[in-house]
Amino acid sequence: MSTAATPKVYGWCPGALRPMMSGDGLVVRVRAPLGRLSPEQARGLADLSQAHGSGLVDISARANLQLRGIREDAHAALIDGLRALGLVDEDAGAEARRNITLTPFWRAGDDSHQIAQDLAQALRGAEDLDLPGKFGFAIDCGETPVLQDTAADIRVERGPDGLILRADGADSGLSVTARDAAAEALALARWFLDQGGAPEGRGRMHQLLARCARPTAHVAPAPIVPQGETQHPGQTASGLLVALEFGQMPATTLAALADHGALRLTPWRMLLVEGARDLPPLPGLILDATDPRLRVSACTGAPGCPQARAVTRDLARDLAPSVPMGQHLHLSGCAKGCAHPRPADLVLTATDEDTFDLIRNGTAADHPLNTSLSADALRAAPDLLTEGS
Ligand code: SF4
Incomplete structure (x- = not known):
């Protein structure tokens, strides 16, 4: 077992009508019908995120959008807004x-x-x-x-x-x-x-x-699954696939994307912009399939998640260029490993405010190869990640 404390498992996913409290306010998950947002719906969601929340929007591993930092006293108004956009069910069940x-x-x-x-x-x-x-x-x-x-x-x-x-x-x-x-x-x-x-x-x-x-x-x-096929940002027959850094974007980017077409949500931390052929650079978007940030996953971490032991994404961004091509680094705020539940080549699991366990070819909860690595030590010597492997 990792030296990290055992994280809390909730056993359910947030919805819009049954949101989940996080360290930065309510997380409200929107299950868009057919995983598609018309331009009007995307702009409307961006407005709601800015009016009632932190203005940050996530895409989940099951292709749903999450509005973060929603104020508890604004939840009812948010639901009215979602209902007007056709983005909420009759009841929580x-x-x-x-x-x-x-x-x-x-x-x-x-x-x-x-x-x-x-x-x-x-x-x-x-x-x-x-x-x-x-x-x-x-x-x-x-x-x-x-x-x-x-x-x-x-x-x-x-x-x-x-x-x-x-x-x-x-x-x-x-x-x-x-x-x-x-x-x-x-x-x-x-x-x-x-x-x-x-x-x-x-x-x-x-x-x-x-x-x-x-x-x-x-x-x-069962279907025959091609080996080694993964999705990358780039052109597809249906439009342009674009990735989101750590699966998150500012609401302003969501609104700007709506000017280029309807959006389809994917489970790969990417959006498909229907019919688009190219896009301008926008905050939080990754358009280049060779961008090193595609080789890292990092959960919300501190302070957004109450279970997080440390800040995660700044370190993940800094370490990304040092992750060898073809490998993946998962930086997790605790042993729960939300951002990448499956094994990864390299895993850093926070165990305290500035200490991380290093795990290779495992999950965030697996036995560490190295413990008590500080963020500064990792930044100064990113070879620590792969040394001796
Ligand atoms: S893995 Fe990250 S997001 Fe999940 S509970 Fe732990 S700190 Fe929170």
Whole structure:
């Protein structure tokens, strides 16, 4: 174990109607329908962020926008604003159930688009479906899967023989059509609950499948995933992909982007600007696929997160040029590792205001190779990160 204290696990994700308190005020997560913001919605969100919060906007690992630093006494006015923009559900239960990540490369009328619309509608109406707070769905029906590394419990994707519905953790799924995929996804969610997948209201599909067999009809082969494919800033057939430094931007950048097209949210700390071919430099944006900041992840850290032991992003920015090409540095404010839950080549976990554990090929909670490194020592000798490896 790391020398860092055990962090608190909440077991649920913030929403708009059920925000989460953080060190800098409320975090309000907006689940944009189809993961898309029209230019008017993007400008409206930017205005709300500046009027009621810190003016900082995050993009989450499940492709949702988070408004940070919202004042408690402004929450009701914020919800009125979100409602006017068509960006809030009827109630907190519907909002929590509608936990869908959609491939940002969907096209109007294609399988992904149709299934996501049907599933959102079905989940809104499924009032009896009491799923764990982090339980989610991924709709990824393009020719090449792009959401394999995105957390989800139920996946709809394109296997070698057509569309399949797959329980996360299974190596095969159920053959479905675009018409019945949403209904089958709900049936699989009910199977998860019936099998005892959520004792005490918590649990994930892959954890259930580690102790129980998948449904017997799930025999259709899973998609073949190309090795080493990751998304980078640059041109795509649907528009321009742009990255956000540490997954965050000022609201002014969100508003400025809206002048270039509708925005699609991605789970890769990037936005897809529909139809755009080039963009001016804007605060918080990374347009160059070789930018060293793409080789680092860092959570909010202090003072924005009450669990953080240290400031994270300044050090991550300074160390980024020293991270070897092809490697990734995760700088975490505590052992929870929110910014990069999976193992990374290099990890610095804060253990106190100015001390970090160094971990290689692990997570923020893994056993450290080196302890008590100060930020100044790391800045002065960034070779400490890779020395002897
Ligand atoms: S990893 Fe970072 S954001 Fe997550 S709880 Fe720890 S300090 Fe907070």
